[in-house]
Amino acid sequence: xxxxxxxxxxxxxxxxxxxxxxxxxxxxxxxxxxxxxxxxxxxxxxxxxxxxxxxxxxxxxxxxxxxxxxxxxxxxxxxxxxxxxxxxxxxxxxxxxxxxxxxxxxxxxxxxxxxxxxxxxxxxxxxxxxxxxxxxxxxxxxxxxxxxxxxxxxxxxxxxxxxxxxxxxxxxxxxxxxxxxxxxxxxxxxxxxxxxxxxxxxxxxxxxxxxxxxxxxxxxxxxxxxxxxxxxxxxxxxxxxxxxxxxxxxxxxxxxxxxxxxxxxxxxxxxxxxxxxxxxxxxxxxxxxxxxxxxxxxxxxxxxxxxxxxxxxxxxxxxxxxxxxxxxxxxxxxxxxxxxxxxxxxxxxxxxxxxxxxxxxxxxxxxxxxxxxxxxxxxxxxxxxxxxxxxxxxxxxx
Numbered sequence: 001x002x003x004x005x006x007x008x009x010x011x012x013x014x015x016x017x018x019x020x021x022x023x024x025x026x027x028x029x030x031x032x033x034x035x036x037x038x039x040x041x042x043x044x045x046x047x048x049x050x051x052x053x054x055x056x057x058x059x060x061x062x063x064x065x066x067x068x069x070x071x072x073x074x075x076x077x078x079x080x081x082x083x084x085x086x087x088x089x090x091x092x093x094x095x096x097x098x099x100x101x102x103x104x105x106x107x108x109x110x111x112x113x114x115x116x117x118x119x120x121x122x123x124x125x126x127x128x129x130x131x132x133x134x135x136x137x138x139x140x141x142x143x144x145x146x147x148x149x150x151x152x153x154x155x156x157x158x159x160x161x162x163x164x165x166x167x168x169x170x171x172x173x174x175x176x177x178x179x180x181x182x183x184x185x186x187x188x189x190x191x192x193x194x195x196x197x198x199x200x201x202x203x204x205x206x207x208x209x210x211x212x213x214x215x216x217x218x219x220x221x222x223x224x225x226x227x228x229x230x231x232x233x234x235x236x237x238x239x240x241x242x243x244x245x246x247x248x249x250x251x252x253x254x255x256x257x258x259x260x261x262x263x264x265x266x267x268x269x270x271x272x273x274x275x276x277x278x279x280x281x282x283x284x285x286x287x288x289x290x291x292x293x294x295x296x297x298x299x300x301x302x303x304x305x306x307x308x309x310x311x312x313x314x315x316x317x318x319x320x321x322x323x324x325x326x327x328x329x330x331x332x333x334x335x336x337x338x339x340x341x342x343x344x345x346x347x348x349x350x351x352x353x354x355x356x357x358x359x360x361x362x363x364x365x366x367x368x369x370x371x372x373x374x375x376x377x378x379x380x381x382x383x384x385x386x387x388x389x390x391x392x393x394x395x396x397x398x
Contacts, residue, residue: 001015001016001017001018002014002015003015003016063094066092066097066121067092067097068092068093068094069092069093069094070090070091070092070093070097070099071090071091071092072088072089072090073089073090073091074088074089074364074365075087075088075089075364075365076089076365076366076367077365077367077394077395078102078104080104080284080395081107081286081289081393081395082106082107082108082283082284082285082286082287083104083105083106083107083108083114083284084104084105084107084393084394084395085102085103085104085105085114085116086102086103086104087100087101087102087103087116088100088101088102094123096121096122096123097119097120097121097122097123098119098120098122099117099118099119099120100117100118101116101117101118102115102116102117103115103116106135106282106283106284107293108283108284108285108287108293109136109137109138109139109282109283109293110138112135112136112137112138113135113136114133114134114135114136114282115133115134115135116131116132116133116134117131117132117133118130118131118132119131125164126162126163126164127162127163127164127165128160128161128162129159129160129161129162129163129182130158130159130160131157131158131159131160131161132156132157132158132159133155133156133157133159134154134155134156134157135154135155135157135282136152136154137152137153137154137155137282138150138151138152139151139279139280139283140275140280140295141275141276141277141278141279141280142275142276142341143193143194146341148275148295149193149194150193151191151192151193151198152190152191152192152193153188153189153190153191153192153198154188154189154190155186155187155188155189155282156186156187156189157184157185157186157187158184158185159182159183159184159185160182160183160184161180161181161182161183161207162180162181162182163178163179163180163181163209164178164179164180165177165178166178172216172217173214173215173216173217173227173228174214174215174217175213175214176211176212176213176214177211177212178209178210178211178212179209179210180208180209180210181206181207181208181209182206182207182209183204183205183206184204184205184206184207185202185203185204186202186203186204186205187200187201187202188200188201188202188279201279203238203239203240203244203279204238204239204240205236205237205238205239205244205281206236206237206239207234207235207236207237208234208235208236209232209233209234209235210232210233210234211230211231211232211233212230212231212232213228213229213230213231214228214229214230215227215228215229215230215254216228216254219261221261221309222260222261222263223261223262223263223307223308223309223327223329224254224263224265224307225254225263226254226255226256226257226263227254227255227256228253228254229251229252229253229254230251230252231249231250231251231252232248232249232250232251233247233248233249233250234247234248234249235247236281238279243277244277244278244279244280244281245273245277246271246272246273246281247270247271247272247273248269248270248271248285249269249270249271250267250268250269250270251267251268251269252265252266252267252268253265253266253267257306257307257308259308261308261309262306262307262308263305263306263307263308264304264305264306264307265303265304265305265306265307266303266304266305267286267301267302267303267305268300268301268302268303269285269286269299269300269301270298270299270300270301271283271285271298271299272297272298272299273297273298274297274340275295275296275297275339275341276341285299285301286301286303287299287301287335287348288301288333288334288335288348288349288350289331289333289350289352289372289374289391290333290350290352290374290375290376290380290388290389290391291348291350291376291380291382291383291389292380292382292383293382294335294337294346294348294381294382295337295339295382296337296338296339296346297338297339297340297341298337298338299335299336299337299338300335300336301333301334301335302333302334302335303331303332303333303334304331304332304333305329305330305331306329306330306331307327307328307329307330308327308328308329309325309326309327310325310326310327310328310355311325311326312324312325312326313325313326316360316363319362319363320361320362321359321360321361321362322359322360322363323357323359324358324359324360325357325358326355326356326357326358327355327356327358328353328354328355328356329353329354329356329370330351330352330353330354331351331352331353331354332349332350332351333348333349333350333351334347334348334349335347335348335349336348346378346381347378348378348380349376349377349378350374350375350376350377350378351374351375351377352372352373352374352375353372353373354370354371354372354373355370355371356368356369356370356371356395357369357370367394367395368394368395369392369393369394370392370393370394370395371390371391371392372390372391372392372393373388373389373390374388374389374390374391375387375388376388376389
């Protein structure tokens with residue numbers, strides 16, 4: 001017989017031999033017939049207390065105050081292969097006000113730093129959000145002389161948005177639909193291109209977003225959902241007449257693997273933003289693994305992943321980190337980048353494997369550290385002569 005019991009080391013799995021020869025037959029006893037409840041029913045050992053308790057009448061009052069019970073409740077990593085970040089989160093007692101702050105690096109823009117904060121108020125529908133972000137930016141664009149130019153600048157963004165999140169639960173599937181729209185004010189300072197300083201710029205932009213997902217609930221040992229679909233689309237455009245615009249669309253399918261805890265993940269994506277635009281919105285698209293971030297007007301991507309658990313170390317170090325699981329992910333990526341002005345299309349293909357350590361840091365935050373080995377099937381235009389790349393990455397909760 002296997003069972004769990006609580007010890008001074010926490011919950012452990014114990015076992016006990018079962019001897020069928022010495023087994024005793026027993027019958028179920030209703031709670032009202034158990035001796036412990038008979039004692040209360042017979043009013044022994046002090047008698048009934050029902051008539052001795054104080055009676056207090058409470059008056060209902062309207063709830064007031066947005067910041068009542070506001071507390072810092074968690075911290076952790078935001079999962080992203082292109083822009084990993086660390087953030088702190090707070091919420092009030094009704095959980096209708098949430099505040100988060102953090103920062104990270106954008107690997108698509110030469111590991112540029114960014115810092116962000118947001119306030120979300122959800123007492124009504126839609127949810128109202130206010131975001132602020134400061135980023136160190138590095139982007140490529142075609143100058144007036146049709147020369148591919150790199151510019152560096154600092155960007156400050158203040159954005160207000162509204163969102164309508166809807167969700168349904170049916171059996172083991174959770175379905176969600178989220179529609180959002182926002183307006184942002186962008187301030188660009190310290191811009192340098194081709195060694196020359198460019199005057200500071202300000203402009204306003206709007207964005208529209210739509211996301212839909214239907215994902216099957218995961219068991220604890222599953223490395224990913226065994227069934228589900230998700231799709232996201234986002235459109236952004238400036239309002240200063242410069243026609244700076246971008247569209248990003250992604251879709252993901254989750255399928256069961258060969259074994260119960262294995263997972264297949266198929267993902268496709270598309271991003272379009274013309275290099276002829278002097279301003280480029282923040283690029284956090286997930287490109288083909290192993291390659292430097294490609295220069296492109298539009299990029300189409302495809303990714304096939306097979307995840308599986310390897311073993312469970314089940315040990316920790318001084319309460320600092322707990323090693324929960326080691327898993328592997330085998331992948332194949334393919335992408336096509338297009339530069340219209342040069343009439344140039346470039347293929348990007350790679351395959352490889354990832355070894356990921358699912359850890360719990362300070363017994364609080366779930367975080368995974370991964371080691372990736374990519375093998376390139378096409379030449380990298382920005383890193384010629386390289387046919388394999390080793391990378392270290394961090395993802396969020398598993």
